[in-house]
Amino acid sequence: MTLSVHLFPCLNDNYGLLVRDDASGQVATIDTPDADAILSELDRLGWGDLHLILNTHWHADHTGGNAALKARTGCDIVGPAEVGRLAPLDRVVSGGDTVTLGRTPLQVTATPGHTLGHVVYRSVADSEAFVGDTLFALGCGRLFEGTPQQMWDSLQTVASWPAETRIWCAHEYTAANARFALSLDDRPEMQAHAEAVFAARTRGEATVPTTVATERAFNPFLRAVDVTDFAARRAAKDAFRG
Ligand code: ZN
Numbered sequence: 552m553t554l555s556v557h558l559f560p561c562l563n564d565n566y567g568l569l570v571r572d573d574a575s576g577q578v579a580t581i582d583t584p585d586a587d588a589i590l591s592e593l594d595r596l597g598w599g600d601l602h603l604i605l606n607t608h609w610h611a612d613h614t615g616g617n618a619a620l621k622a623r624t625g626c627d628i629v630g631p632a633e634v635g636r637l638a639p640l641d642r643v644v645s646g647g648d649t650v651t652l653g654r655t656p657l658q659v660t661a662t663p664g665h666t667l668g669h670v671v672y673r674s675v676a677d678s679e680a681f682v683g684d685t686l687f688a689l690g691c692g693r694l695f696e697g698t699p700q701q702m703w704d705s706l707q708t709v710a711s712w713p714a715e716t717r718i719w720c721a722h723e724y725t726a727a728n729a730r731f732a733l734s735l736d737d738r739p740e741m742q743a744h745a746e747a748v749f750a751a752r753t754r755g756e757a758t759v760p761t762t763v764a765t766e767r768a769f770n771p772f773l774r775a776v777d778v779t780d781f782a783a784r785r786a787a788k789d790a791f792r793g
């Protein structure tokens with residue numbers, strides 16, 4: 552059970568994520584920000600056919616390529632029921648389900664907050680987690696549909712995973728998130744981490760994946776003391792112009 556993960560920029564600030572189960576050669580895309588970009592990366596990698604789409608939530612920058620990829624590859628589309636509002640969906644999953652890519656089981660966990668039906672996918676054996684717009688490096692998704700309590704619980708779930716778990720986020724927001732984190736946290740280690748983020752972005756490097764350990768240490772939303780503090784931090788971030 553080994554997964555290869557390939558990350559590439561898509562649209563303005565999304566990441567495309569292609570995931571291959573090396574034992575079987577089966578390939579999935581996490582969300583579908585841009586069908587053409589996904590197919591050309593697949594081609595460039597020589598990874599063959601696309602077998603599976605794993606949607607995290609219904610937003611257009613995550614499902615917009617479903618129809619074109621289905622038409623061009625015949626892949627299966629798996630996701631929460633809410634995806635059906637906007638895009639084709641073959642199999643509905645919810646928290647507690649398992650999806651199999653080749654020989655790799657991926658656990659489905661419900662993480663409501665950004666949307667009500669948001670789910671994330673994780674290979675426990677490979678320590679890889681695909682979290683959509685729930686957690687970002689040094690940030691979290693906006694609360695478009697859910698309550699602060701729902702998002703707080705969802706973030707606690709992610710934070711409870713093993714420290715070494717790699718967190719593959721769906722957007723590159725880390726530099727802006729780091730500026731907000733610095734407004735709340737002046738520890739020298741926070742400043743050093745933010746400087747490393749700024750330097751990586753100046754070099755044009757991705758700051759994704761992050762890890763559970765890194766986010767537990769530095770993410771201002773995971774460092775909130777309780778749900779009230781979390782809600783205040785989320786509201787402050789929405790208004791933050793750093
Ligand atoms: Zn979204």
Ligand code: FE
Nearest residue numbers: 610612684721
């Ligand atoms: Fe998004």
